[in-house]
Amino acid sequence: SKSRATSQRNTQPPVKPNTDALVPLEAEAIAFFTERGISEATLEACGVRQQNDVWCPALKRTVPWAIAFPYYRNGEIINIKYRDPDKHFWQSKGAEKILYGLDDVTESDEIIFVEGEMDKLALFEAGFTNAVSVPDGAPIKAAEGDVPSPEQDVKYGYLWNCRDVIDRVIRVVLASDNDEPGRALSEELSRRMGRERCYRVRWPTTRHDS
DSSP states (O other): OHHHHHHSOOOSOOOOOOOTTEEOOOHHHHHHHHTTTOOHHHHHHTTOEEEEEEEETTTTEEEEEEEEEEEEETTEEEEEEEEOTTOOEEEOTTOOOOOBTGGGSTTOSEEEEESSHHHHHHHHHTTOOOEEEOSSOOOSSOOOSSOOOTTTOOTTHHHHHTHHHHTTOSEEEEOOOSSHHHHHHHHHHHHHHOGGGEEEOOOOTTOOOO
16 A cells, blocks of 8 residues: 555665765864864764854855764765854755664664764763764654564664664663653653663753753
8 A cells, every 4th residue: 555655664775875075174174173072083084074054954055164973884874964164954865774883883882872963972972982973853742552563664774774783782771861751752662673682771850961
């Protein structure tokens, strides 16, 4: 049926993002990260770049620049998430969804899951190099019913796309935000990866997002 077809994961070959316009971070972008305690060494280690004169879908116009978070797998850029100075986010159209920081955890027995790229960078800065971020943030609430089959699990397709790495992991630390969406994300992730190996971080209530 039509509704069934639209609920299935995209069977079209993923589109490789165009990386030609990615450039090293310039002063304004570096200052943005410095204000949030992220060093240039961490930015370089995680491959963070920027793109100038880039189209912002939310604004339907070109913005002067945006931070680019490349999603690497085996050293290849699979997807790019962009963030402009006004906190609009978008990703490369048609790209395969994977975890941000995947190449940092290919040899890890333990993986830390966070909600966003900035959280991943903050943990890397603090010495926790085995963290990954989900690409699409947290849901408003956890879904009811059984977990869909991999073919129909559209929203969490990135987990299935990284299954070879996730399946090897002994311990999964869920460090999403301590709000309802964050708890919902932890619930959805643990349902798919196995509750028996998942551990939940309780953040202080004074913590806030960048």
